[in-house]
Amino acid sequence: MAATPRQQPRHSQKRPARRERAIYRATLEELAVADYGALSVESVALRARVNKTTLYRRWPTKAALVHAALESIVDAFELEASTGSLHGDLLTLARRMFKITRSVEAQSLLRLRLLDEPEPELARIAAKLQARRQAQLARLLEAAVDRGEVRRGTDLGLVLDLLGGMIHVRSTIKKMRVDDALLKRAVDILVSGISLRPARAR
Amino acid sequence: MAATPRQQPRHSQKRPARRERAIYRATLEELAVADYGALSVESVALRARVNKTTLYRRWPTKAALVHAALESIVDAFELEASTGSLHGDLLTLARRMFKITRSVEAQSLLRLRLLDEPEPELARIAAKLQARRQAQLARLLEAAVDRGEVRRGTDLGLVLDLLGGMIHVRSTIKKMRVDDALLKRAVDILVSGISLRPARAR
DNA sequence: AACGAAATGCAACTACTTGTTGCATTTCAT
DNA sequence: ATGAAATGCAACAAGTAGTTGCATTTCGTT
Numbered sequence: 001m002a003a004t005p006r007q008q009p010r011h012s013q014k015r016p017a018r019r020e021r022a023i024y025r026a027t028l029e030e031l032a033v034a035d036y037g038a039l040s041v042e043s044v045a046l047r048a049r050v051n052k053t054t055l056y057r058r059w060p061t062k063a064a065l066v067h068a069a070l071e072s073i074v075d076a077f078e079l080e081a082s083t084g085s086l087h088g089d090l091l092t093l094a095r096r097m098f099k100i101t102r103s104v105e106a107q108s109l110l111r112l113r114l115l116d117e118p119e120p121e122l123a124r125i126a127a128k129l130q131a132r133r134q135a136q137l138a139r140l141l142e143a144a145v146d147r148g149e150v151r152r153g154t155d156l157g158l159v160l161d162l163l164g165g166m167i168h169v170r171s172t173i174k175k176m177r178v179d180d181a182l183l184k185r186a187v188d189i190l191v192s193g194i195s196l197r198p199a200r201a202r
Numbered sequence: 203m204a205a206t207p208r209q210q211p212r213h214s215q216k217r218p219a220r221r222e223r224a225i226y227r228a229t230l231e232e233l234a235v236a237d238y239g240a241l242s243v244e245s246v247a248l249r250a251r252v253n254k255t256t257l258y259r260r261w262p263t264k265a266a267l268v269h270a271a272l273e274s275i276v277d278a279f280e281l282e283a284s285t286g287s288l289h290g291d292l293l294t295l296a297r298r299m300f301k302i303t304r305s306v307e308a309q310s311l312l313r314l315r316l317l318d319e320p321e322p323e324l325a326r327i328a329a330k331l332q333a334r335r336q337a338q339l340a341r342l343l344e345a346a347v348d349r350g351e352v353r354r355g356t357d358l359g360l361v362l363d364l365l366g367g368m369i370h371v372r373s374t375i376k377k378m379r380v381d382d383a384l385l386k387r388a389v390d391i392l393v394s395g396i397s398l399r400p401a402r403a404r
Numbered sequence: 405a406a407c408g409a410a411a412t413g414c415a416a417c418t419a420c421t422t423g424t425t426g427c428a429t430t431t432c433a434t
Numbered sequence: 435a436t437g438a439a440a441t442g443c444a445a446c447a448a449g450t451a452g453t454t455g456c457a458t459t460t461c462g463t464t
Contacts (some may be wrong), residue, residue, distance in 0.1 A: 032318050037240025041424080051442050056423065058440095102403055111316070113375055117235050127376070154386050158368070162388060166360070166365025173370075174329070185357050186364060193395030243451080253413050258452065260411095405464100412459070417441070420450070 005121045011130070022025050023048045024057070031108035034123075036115050041065065056058065063119050070125050075133045076133035082143035086150060087191045090163070093140040096185040097164050101171050110172065134160065163190060225250045225257065229271035233310035237317045238317050238324075243267065263382045265321050272314070272327050275307050288352060292365070295342040296385040299366050303373050312374065334364065336362065356396045365392060393404035 026048035030039055041062055045052040059065040080092050100106050112126035138160060142151060164187055170176045229380035232241055243264055245377035247254040261267040270403050282294050340362060346352060368388055372378045 035239030035317070036238035037237030038320065039239070042422080052422095053424085054441055054444080061423095080288045110375070112315070114316070115237070116377075118240065141261050154391075158384065158387055159391065161371050162364045162391065165366045165369070165371040167367070168375075169367040169370060173312070175318075180362065185360055189356075189361065189364065189395035190391065191395075193391035193393075207462085256412055264451095334440095349413080406451105407462105407464080409462090410460085414455105418453075418457100419455085420446105420449100420451075423451085424447070425445085428441105428443085431439085431442100432438085434437095 019050070021072070023050060023065075024069040024072040027065055028073075028108045031066065031069075031111055032104045033107075036066065036111055036119070039066070044107075049181075063122065066112070066119075066122060067125065069111075070122065070129070073109075073129060075105070075129060076085045077137070079136070079140060083095070084141075086144040086147070086195055087187060089140060090185060090191060093137060093160075094138065094163055094187055095180070096137060098167050098178055098183065099165055100137075103158065104178075107172070126163065136194050137164075150193055150196050151196050155157040159190055159194060163187070221252070224275070225252060225267075226271040226274040227306075229267055229311045230306050231273075233268065233271075233313055234246070234306045235309075238268065238313055238321070241268070260329055265324065268314070268321075268324060269293060269327065270327060271323065272311075275311075275331060277307070277331060277338070279338070281338070281342060284342075286303050288346040288397055290350070290395060291342060291346040292389045293386060295362075296365055296369065297382070298339060298342065299379055300369050300373065300385065303341075303366075303369055309374070335400060336366075339366075351397055353396050361392055365389070 023044070023061065027039075027044050030044050030047060035045075039062065041055050042052050044065065045055050057059060059068060077096075080096070083089055083092060109126045109130055112122050114123075115126075116123040138156065141156060141160075145156065150156075163186060167178060167183075170182075171178045205385065223358060225246070229246050232246050234262075236245075239266065243384055244258050246255050246267065253273060259268060261270060279298075282298070285294060311328045311332055314324050316325075317328075318325040338360065342402050343358060343362075347358065365388060369385075372384070373380045
């Protein structure tokens with residue numbers, strides 16, 4: 001259940017050794033294509049080109065390994081500048097959401113959130129990471145809201161989940177192609193739905 | 203890989219024996235709380251109060267068992283009458299979606315869709331079932347569309363996925379409470395987004 | 405009610421996967 | 435160059451998955 005290797009690494013602790021990072025990456029990659037239940041420490045070892053004893057020595061259990069890999073995810077990213085319009089900002093947001101959705105990190109985080117059963121702790125951590133990421137995304141909308149383009153009382157979290165949920169369902173679950181035209185159509189609908197000015201057909 | 207028990211049951215074939223149905227149900231229930239990867243034939247046997255040899259004899263592999271359980275899902279349900287307005291019909295649709303989302307069947311279908319890796323066949327079947335269900339749901343919107351309340355050229359599939367995606371993310375992934383007020387707010391946004399008449403704050 | 409075929413339960417077993425340990429070899433800060 | 439820490443390797447122990455033979459039960463048929 002340890003979140004970090006048992007022994008303090010003697011190398012410079014500043015950045016995790018590249019081997020360690022390779023292992024975390026391999027773990028997440030495995031988790032992006034397979035269940036947590038189906039994930040085996042050996043498969044991670046194989047992918048990371050490392051002996052399985054190495055893994056077992058540093059992380060006593062599968063859960064500990066995944067835990068550490070999770071903690072290694074840094075979810076900071078740069079925020080784009082505001083485009084100056086609600087429509088533009090929401091589209092920027094949608095594109096960013098889509099990009100994130102397809103990442104290895106997001107895929108494995110999803111698997112862990114769905115987990116919840118044998119390792120609730122992992123589900124909790126995954127949830128926290130995703131919440132943080134979502135909060136960052138939400139800031140992309142702030143500018144438009146501050147500009148007063150959005151109808152008062154609008155539930156912004158809901159708008160985010162409408163957009164993000166659609167992207168998630170189409171991309172991850174239905175494995176449909178999600179292109180920019182689709183994102184634009186979705187944003188069109190939502191903008192007409194929440195903007196102050198009466199909706200007009202585009 | 204057999205979808206049905208190896209031997210023809212000698213009993214009346216009309217309806218599957220109740221034991222068989224109990225086994226399928228146990229399989230889906232297990233699948234609703236655990237990975238496909240973590241799913242074990244023994245756990246299904248335990249839940250169904252049946253000896254594991256019985257399962258192994260009738261379905262040679264775990265995949266075959268799950269396959270059969272999947273096929274046993276009947277996804278017909280009654281369609282509510284139209285409420286006479288786009289808003290009302292969409293709300294009815296949303297409520298129905300939410301109800302379905304929480305069902306054992308939907309939970310296990312989701313797990314199988316996410317699978318795709320060791321058993322693409324299962325993912326394919328799960329996809330087909332969900333598509334059929336979605337098509338049924340879409341019919342709830344037909345009335346409103348026929349009435350001409352919806353803007354021409356509106357991508358109805360997209361609207362469905364906006365709504366359904368949000369419900370899925372909130373309910374299944376984030377495990378947030380989804381109440382009727384939330385559904386109403388979502389429908390409000392979407393209706394203003396797609397209806398012909400200029401949107402008005404409610 | 406009685407018979408017999410099919411299905412099930414039970415227990416023992418094999419095969420495979422997972423996790424552990426001892427020892428030789430490599431890595432790396434000093 | 436040296437030694438402590440980390441790794442690889444191979445052999446092992448433990449646990450889980452799947453199989454088999456046989457006794458018992460179930461249930462349609464007569």
